[in-house]
Amino acid sequence: MDARAIITRLRDGQTPSVEELRWFAAGLADGGVSDAQAGAFAMAVLLKGLGEEGRVALTRGMRDSGHVLEWDMPGPVLDKHSTGGIGDCVSLLLAPALAACGAYVPMISGRGLGHTGGTLDKLEAIPGFRTAMGEEQLRTQLAQIRCAIVSASAEIAPADRRLYAIRDVSGTVESIDLITASILSKKLAAGLEALVLDVKCGSGAFMATLDGAEALARALVSTAQGAGCMTTALITDMTQPLATAAGNALEVIETMETLTGTSVNPALWDITAALGGEALALGGLAADPADGAGRIAQALESGAAAEWFGRMVAAQGGPADFVERWADRLPAAPVVVEVPSPRAGHVGAIDGRALGLAVVDLGGGRQREGDRVNPSVGLSDLAGIGDEIGAGDPLCMIHAATPAQAEAAVRAVQAAYLLQDAAPPDVPLILKRIA
Known part of the structure; x- marks a missing residue:
């Protein structure tokens, strides 16, 4: 196959075949596609689009460009992804709450991007917390702790790593097709059975309008389903910060206040319960999203989620007594x-x-x-x-x-x-x- 021919077809408004898109994704990973060709491809996708079939094919190709995890766990393997916002520390609450409800959560997360915070940066505010983890260590932790929040290894969706960098310098970040393939290629490479998406909408989000957020949510859901992963999306408000804090250690503080019942932020609690309810229903651990939301709320209220969070922190190098001593363990600004x-x-x-x-x-x-x-x-x-x-x-x-x-x-x-x-x-x- 020829990268130039694929780019030309895209330029002229024709969607490449499934085989061509998979070949192009492999070329991004192994260097068979040049930077110039990757940039031209990204611009052509931005201007002409791929359509649903093409978007699924590119996502699958980028997923399969590296290692795809497989699991044999006694419960469903679930995850959540947020498109990013201010004061969005839901992942820190939701991963242990899902674990407390019987799910297994290999959450591959990212760092801060632009004006939005990153889950990995927040967790690294905890002294000693390690976000880099090899596959065998991840498997061991998931079997024992049921949840892990980690960075993507070099073997996970390498085509996305290459294309992501190209998009950043070629003015093609806004393409919904490329955003979708980027998000889902990494998540699907984690071997998920079901995924819930939190698509933010408002002044603190990448999608400022409801129309834009809905277009992205529909693209994400249809593509994930087309790639074989049960998925729903909630479009949630980001006209203001979700937490009352913005900043890494400060958001961990708010997380711990909610987990331990010291001071509960109702908005943070409600979004966590709603997203978790969707995930539990998709994974067969709840009769429907409302039942699942109640189970997540119970995990938070009973302290079970806090216990699983403490186990995860200790397993990933943080203080063993973090849940009891978090106020003493986090850094403070002068x-x-x-x-x-x-x-x-x-x-x-x-x-x-x-x-x-x-x-x-x-x-x-x-x-x-x-x-x-x-x-x-x-x-x-x-x-x-x-x-x-x-x-x-x-x-x-x-x-x-x-x-x-x-x-x-x-x-x-x-x-x-x-x-x-x-x-x-x-x-x-x-x-x-x-x-």
């Missing part, structure tokens, strides 16, 4: 200041992207690949949409490494909040279900 509200009123809107970039500027994310992340910095006690604020009252707390960084973050947060005289209408947490 500078903590309030962000005073410039006027009285109700919070009418929040620019979630601006808040995420403020965390990145504090050092809580990466400006460029290879940057070190400061796990202690970020924002906490964030005011939410609808909250009534007095002039000078805090919009949030800044956790910074230096006074200068704190001062810059204060200005950024103030600019991200819209205050108005009347309270805005409530926005539902779950906007749509795609099955």
